[in-house]
Amino acid sequence: MNLAEEKLSSEPFDAESDPSDREKAAERLLSNIKSQLPALEQLLSHLENEWGIEDGFYRFYHQSFKVYALQQMTEEICNALRNLLPGYSLNDWFQKIVAEGTNREFEISHNNDWLRHTRPILEACFHAHLFLKTAVKCGHELQSVPNQLPGYWAALLYLFNLR
Secondary structure, eight states, rough: GGGGGGGGOSSOOOTTSHHHHHHHHHHHHHHHHHHHHHHHHHHHHHTSSSSSHHHHHHHHHHHHHGGGGHHHHHHHHHHHHHHTTOOOOOHHHHHHHHHHSSSSOGGGGGGGHHHHHHHHHHHHHHHHHHHHHHHHHHHOOOOOOOOOOOOHHHHHHHHHHOO
């Protein structure tokens, strides 16, 4: 049985656990990224098309309620990220950023304090998007879990509390 086929823990990762557990989880993460790479690339391509993240970014500066559509993109990315290592909790800071930037509904009064209402939406989407890009980069560039951690891999390990 390879690492991708192992039954995953339903408990969140404990940073104090055995280092070999972290290593196995990191190997499983990379294996899952590689097996899910086509779907990750497709999602990334969809998000980076002309009606994706760049359009939402424009809508923010245009002060259009359509910026709120970025929340759905953020949720799609988060679902894809969670599927990379089921049973492991995502980083608390990341979850807080996403929580503050999703589940928002536009109200006309938001126009009076646009930044307060919409910047969290962009921030959540940008963090999620960068983690997705990082996962795709790892899938292309890493053949195995590296001993010397490049920043992009270390960031992804932090996302899953493996560092």
